[in-house]
Amino acid sequence: MIRQMRETFAHDTWVMPYLRKYKWLLTLVLFLGSMTFLSAGALMFNSGYLISEAARRPGNIIYIYVPVVLARAFGIARPAFRYAERLTSHNWVLRIVSDFRKKLYQAVENKAMAIKQTHQTGDILSILAEDIDHIENLYLRTVFPMVIGWVLYLFIVIGVGVFNWAVALLLLILLGVIVMIMPMISVAVNGAREFKEKQIQHDFYTNLTDEVLGLSDWVISGRYDDFMDLQTKPIKQIAKLRREDHFFQWWRGFGVQVFFLLAVLTLLIWSGFQFTGSKAQANWIAAFALALFPIIEPFLEISQGASEWPIYQQSIRRVNDLSADPEVLTNQSDLKSDFAQLDVDHVTFHYEDDDRVILHDLSLHINTGEKLALLGPSGTGKSTLLKLLLGDERATSGQVTVNGQDIATLQNARASLFGVLDQQSYLFDTTVMNNVRLGNLNATDEQVKAAIKAVELEPLIQSLPNGYDTQVQESGARFSGGERQRLSLARILLQDAPIIILDEPTVSLDPITEKDLLDTVFSVLKDKTIIWVTHHLAGVDHVDQVRFLENGVFDMQGTPDALYQNEARFRRLYDLDRGK
């Protein structure tokens, strides 16, 4: 177990640094926690003594004066300590949890482009909802109660040891079973179960998210039974594990009580021998017999805390894995001068996990202000080429440069270089205004409205009850396909970047809207460089160059006019597209 612990924390950036950073605060929490229970024990101890002494009827109130005052003092101290401890520990834990969430996001962000291929949304959601919670509980349920329990344990054993070392030894063993042996048994017996339960829960998260995202297909397919089968299995498994887990916990709790009882009996019998020498001494018997009862609480928590350790361990591993080896961006620099040219220089590319070469020795040269249309059959690699241009993927061989600078070194300057509308452009669950403004956070309301007007959405938005403050809902569900696309496009129109990359910007639009929109786009962006992926030839007259990408190479290129004159295939496509 110790070795496991060491492994877990060896490269840890999520737990240890915080322990180190806040060691004094943590010490304070532990101190307050220990004091809470010591005060509680002392209160009973003192009260037992108080009434025993009083029962001797000492004749003068002065004899019980000190215990009376002490009783009040302990009575106030206990809740005060407890309050302070809980406030401090929760406040601290919640604060670092906020940090964690941000950290989690940053870890994910670092892998932004690749993360879609390696993680599912539900996967990350479960890390957010569960793992981070677990790390929170690691402190509140495992670390704090355990340390406090041990402090009390030592205190009791040493306290009794002052009177009689043999009894102290017996208590050392009896309470030791509670604070050491039982937790270890818990980890051994129950740890695996809790671990497995969480594992299932994690998968459940991932799968359920996938199913919820694809819910409409489930509904339409009418595969109700299959859908329910997928859910019932983990539900049943979790229920079974949890039942066993609970049974174990209850009986373990009972076991703790048994050992606790033995400890109480030890104290009782011992005091029966130790303090029966004189009447004055006998007053201590009640004190010792009662003192232990309030201290059981932290003892009960220790074992549970321990058996949850494997869960925490896994959570810590998972968050650490996620943040491990972020993509390091080396030698980042800014673009030295204004954008002048973009070059694709003999680029060959295949995806890392796949040998199929998608681009073969491809070259392309674009000057500032030029407009290029990129066509090609579905799946040839148009979007892939765009990813290479942006530096989201690195060429297997060859280079993409802007003004001669490798694009890989310009990643920090990306947003000021490229405005991108890709095939999966996303609308966030906020207002129309906020969504469009994401294109340029400094844009005024007027500019945002102008962009919305340019994409012909002004009448629609104004007709909505909340106008520009209408919530678009997750992924823009509130709007029609074409409207969503136009909102994303409006975002790009606001963005002040020299190169605009459009991946099928008009795919869900009717011919009239499409034509109007293309006219607008090319006039609003007339000074910019545009790379435009399209599937049909409407509006192709707006561009200076057309490239056909097929089988990894450009197999037709030229101005639209020249192609129409010279290429039979181009003519045929043109006619097909016009519905002939």
Place this chain on the structure above:
Amino acid sequence: MIDSRLFKLPGIMGRAIVIAVLMFIQAIMVVIQARFLSQAVVNLWNLKPVGTIVTPTLIFIVSFLARHLLGVFQQRTFYPFVEKTSGKMRSDLMTKLFRLGPSVVEKAGTGSVVTMALEGIDKVQTYLMLIIIKMMDMSITPWIILIYIAFLQWKSALFLLVIYPVIILFMVILGLAAQSKADQQYAGYQHLSNNFVDTLRGLPTLKQLGLSKRYADNVYHVSEDYRKETMATLRVAMTSTFALDFFTTLSIAVVAVFLGFDLLDGNIALLPALTILTLAPDYFLPIRNFANDYHATLNGKNALQSVLDVLEMSEIDDRKALTDGQWRADSHLKFDDVSFTYDNMKTPTLKHLNFEVTGNTKVGIIGTSGSGKSTLINLIGGFLAPDEAGDMTLNGQSLPHLGQDAWQANQFYIPQNPYLFHDTLAKNVAFYVPSATRDAIEQACAKAGLTEWITSLPDGLDTMIGEGSRGVSGGQAQRIALARAFLDSSRRVLLFDEPTAHLDIETEAALKQDMLPLMDDHLVFFATHRLHWINQMDYVLVMEHGELVEQGTPSELSQHDGAYTRLRAEMGGAK
């Protein structure tokens, strides 16, 4: 504190009674335990030999063990109920999700739906486990102890009795404050998960916009808001615990001091005094336990509420009204003045639609973006219900809506943005017909023009696709959805919402050759912007601003000057 719907949960009352009985016996054990421990101590205090404490100690041991065993039994008795209830709630929630469909997700957000089904139900489970047992404990144990104390010394009992309502009062005041805070906190939690899912889904877009780094602060703020909400609730909950702790601990101290004075004056003997002192903490223990778990209870209660709220949402009912869901050559579908308004809108999105189709017809739906094509298709598919019932007639039967099981079982729908599941390519294609043979799947893929691509994949049809695995191109995603349609020939009604939007002209032309025979003996609704499809349609609906402005066969429509000819002109106009 308690949602009254809690008591309507089946089986809860019977269990509660058993718990009450066990609790009662347990309380008696608590009294016995205190009494005989005190007896043993008093014997020693009187300097009697150790032998005299054997009997009381044994009784103490037995009652102590019995008390804790009873505790275990209470949990054991109650747990099956909790397990069953929360398990059932979870599967009910899933059923509900399936019945309500994507609309509930659109409203609530993916993150909150998922966390509700998982974390939420866990919280409910904790809540159920806590609330009943603790409430019972609170309403039985203290009184038995109090009655016994009253026998020993009515003065202490009176003091303990008087202090109890004060404590309860404090609890109530603080509880109310915590309640409203906790409501906010729960909303904050849902917001947090939604925000995170939303951010994750849009992360590539954020990156494109150069905002992804900066968005970390947004995540932090949302999280900080949640922290503040949580802390506010916790602070109130802790303050209430503190007040409670303070009063109870002080009360114990006061009782001890009172007893001390009474002993001093000889008004009471040590044995009853010590018994009272030992019992005093147990008297307060139930309420203290309750306060300690107060926060968890609030969370659980809120989770229970939101789960029950979803469960009580009204589904489209009368799903079985339709008797004849088959579509034959003489079948008939009629829209008679159908209007539709989205929940959050005041004006209807679809206005007074009238049309009829008979037999296997191919119906094209065209119109400008936002004119209501997808909404119309959703209405035909029965995923939305019209404003007024009875405007739709299918096979001569007037229906409140088309969300009829018999009708939906017979239709196939490719939405505008098909979703790919995290699964193998083969399973994705066979999503609608999970029993399809490998051959059939391969043929469907071939028709969808995917074969060449699939052979280039290392694992072929067994390649994992969807979120969290290999990326596919936009057009490939769409063709996978089409392959689903090719695979399933049994469904007679096809709803296509721009199925070829992401395809290039040549791929589309090739695909068209395979799609046309598929569409032949079916009822087809085909929304598209690619007007060359229109020539193959038997009938065309032209939408504009939610109205059906024109309808007829393609040749009829091209006869007169209207919306249709305008759209067509746009296509053929250039060059």
